[in-house]
Amino acid sequence: xxxxxxxxxxxxxxxxxxxxxxxxxxxxxxxxxxxxxxxxxxxxxxxxxxxxxxxxxxxxxxxxxxxxxxxxxxxxxxxxxxxxxxxxxxxxxxxxxxxxxxxxxxxxxxxxxxxxxxxxxxxxxxxxxxxxxxxxxxxxxxxxxxxxxxxxxxxxxxxxxxxxxxxxxxxxxxxxxxxxxxxxxxxxxxxxxxxxxxxxxxxxxxxxxxxxxxxxxxxxxxxxxxxxxxxxxxxxxxxxxxxx
Amino acid sequence: xxxxxxxxxxxxxxxxxxxxxxxxxxxxxxxxxxxxxxxxxxxxxxxxxxxxxxxxxxxxxxxxxxxxxxxxxxxxxxxxxxxxxxxxxxxxxxxxxxxxxxxxxxxxxxxxxxxxxxxxxxxxxxxxxxxxxxxxxxxxxxxxxxxxxxxxxxxxxxxxxxxxxxxxxxxxxxxxxxxxxxx
Numbered sequence: 001x002x003x004x005x006x007x008x009x010x011x012x013x014x015x016x017x018x019x020x021x022x023x024x025x026x027x028x029x030x031x032x033x034x035x036x037x038x039x040x041x042x043x044x045x046x047x048x049x050x051x052x053x054x055x056x057x058x059x060x061x062x063x064x065x066x067x068x069x070x071x072x073x074x075x076x077x078x079x080x081x082x083x084x085x086x087x088x089x090x091x092x093x094x095x096x097x098x099x100x101x102x103x104x105x106x107x108x109x110x111x112x113x114x115x116x117x118x119x120x121x122x123x124x125x126x127x128x129x130x131x132x133x134x135x136x137x138x139x140x141x142x143x144x145x146x147x148x149x150x151x152x153x154x155x156x157x158x159x160x161x162x163x164x165x166x167x168x169x170x171x172x173x174x175x176x177x178x179x180x181x182x183x184x185x186x187x188x189x190x191x192x193x194x195x196x197x198x199x200x201x202x203x204x205x206x207x208x209x210x211x212x213x214x215x216x217x218x219x220x221x222x223x224x225x226x227x228x229x230x231x232x233x234x235x236x237x238x239x240x241x242x243x244x
Numbered sequence: 245x246x247x248x249x250x251x252x253x254x255x256x257x258x259x260x261x262x263x264x265x266x267x268x269x270x271x272x273x274x275x276x277x278x279x280x281x282x283x284x285x286x287x288x289x290x291x292x293x294x295x296x297x298x299x300x301x302x303x304x305x306x307x308x309x310x311x312x313x314x315x316x317x318x319x320x321x322x323x324x325x326x327x328x329x330x331x332x333x334x335x336x337x338x339x340x341x342x343x344x345x346x347x348x349x350x351x352x353x354x355x356x357x358x359x360x361x362x363x364x365x366x367x368x369x370x371x372x373x374x375x376x377x378x379x380x381x382x383x384x385x386x387x388x389x390x391x392x393x394x395x396x397x398x399x400x401x402x403x404x405x406x407x408x409x410x411x412x413x414x415x416x417x418x419x420x421x422x423x424x425x426x427x
Contacts, residue, residue, distance in 0.1 A: 010387040017390075019371040044403075048394060052366045055347035056265045 012038065016045040182216040194218060199234045201227055210234035255306050258368060259287050259313055265363050267317060269352050272324050286316045302377060310368065311378040314360055321356060350400040358393035361386055 014020040015028050032039040173181050194213040202209045209222040210230050221234050263283035264276075273279045290313035293299065299312055344352070351359060357379075364375040365386075376386040 006384075009391055010384070013387055013390050013394075014372055017365050017372065018369070019373070044398075045394060048397060049366050051347050052351065052362070052397075055345045055351070056261065056363070056367050 008038075012042055013045070016042055016049060178215065186216075199231060199238060201231055203227070212238050214238060255309055256287065256291075258306070259290065259309060260284075262310065262363055262368050263287055263313060263317070265351065265367060266314075266356075266359055269356065269359070272321060282320070286313055286320065289316055307370070307374050307378055310364065310370070311380075314378060318356070346401060347397075350397050353400055354393055354396055358389050358396065361389040362393040362397075365390060 011020060011024060011028055015025060020028065028038075032042065173184060175181065194216065196214045197212055199210050199212045202211065206224050207222060208225060208227055208230050209220055210233070211218065211220040212234065213219070219234075219237070221230060221237065223230060260283055263286060264279055267273050267282050267286075268276065268279035273282060290309055293312040293316070294305065294309040299308065299315065351362070354362065360379060361375060364370045364378060365372065370378065372383060372386055372390075376383045379386065381389075
């Protein structure tokens with residue numbers, strides 16, 4: 001396709017981005033039917049748009065991690081054209097500052113009682129509220145010892161069995177301690193570390209593979225090549241491991 | 245040329261998404277954590293500036309917000325480049341830890357002005373007129389940038405047909421400079 005004239009390219013870009021006036025849009029669509037090169041170009045741009053949106057939408061890892069972060073303090077939702085206002089301290093009619101009190105659940109439960117300005121009634125309300133809070137806490141504790149906690153205990157035991165059965169925990173095995181690492185992995189997968197073996201060649205169509213075991217691990221080298229170079233490369237790699 | 249666009253319920257999220265996409269350039273900002281910190285900072289300042297009615301960008305609240313973010317980010321890039329004594333033409337290294345898709349990496353490789361234009365229009369679905377207002381450029385300049393950005397993306401992603409067709413528009417008929425040396 002030759003380079004489109006400036007005006008046409010602008011129209012095509014606006015068409016792809018969905019901001020072309022309806023009459024211009026119709027005219028361009030008419031033109032596209034007669035000129036497939038323009039249609040192809042627009043289709044490519046449209047695919048490009050979709051790829052960009054897919055790359056930066058919420059499903060991409062970067063965007064997902066970013067969206068998972070809590071919004072920074074001070075970046076709260078704002079209403080359009082809302083004038084900035086200075087935050088005033090919240091004062092109860094009784095003269096008690098409420099902001100700090102409301103931050104904890106226990107204190108929040110006490111607020112109705114504290115709002116009463118009468119001495120004896122206030123003390124009685126505080127005691128009743130405290131009793132209610134303690135009862136709710138106790139009920140929660142009893143519930144915690146029921147079915148949900150049984151699942152938690154089972155999961156903890158399974159985790160202990162999987163990761164803490166050995167003498168050392170897996171996170172405490174250094175990668176330099178190859179023997180301990182191999183032993184631990186062998187115990188997890190239920191197989192001993194494979195014995196060292198010679199290079200074996202496998203062929204499927206044009207693809208050839210060389211595999212061998214050594215140092216407790218299996219290795220494979222796969223490629224499209226003739227057998228001799230792959231075998232030679234695999235042999236060199238295996239000898240290199242031995243030297244290490 | 246105005247068109248309805250997808251309005252998000254919370255412009256903060258859109259701003260942060262746009263900011264993250266624009267700020268990480270594998271040049272001054274090479275990793276996700278740095279980009280996030282920078283965008284958090286700039287978003288906060290852009291929100292305050294847009295709220296206080298700073299700037300001369302007309303249009304709705306969302307447009308003013310993005311315009312403020314772009315202004316602040318450009319200033320940050322200028323200052324950072326001055327501090328490091330590097331220019332936009334400095335070679336960019338490929339971040340080995342960049343786990344983004346090929347498209348993400350290609351967009352990060354675009355120059356800032358092209359990246360801003362493309363992402364405003366494609367990702368945030370601003371109309372061309374609105375994007376030109378937010379960037380404080382003419383509509384023709386925006387169209388030129390979009391065409392260049394698309395061509396560079398196609399070339400970076402190895403799309404031969406797209407790159408060969410040269411998405412860049414035909415050159416303007418007036419190629420002679422305005423000023424000439426007169427003996």
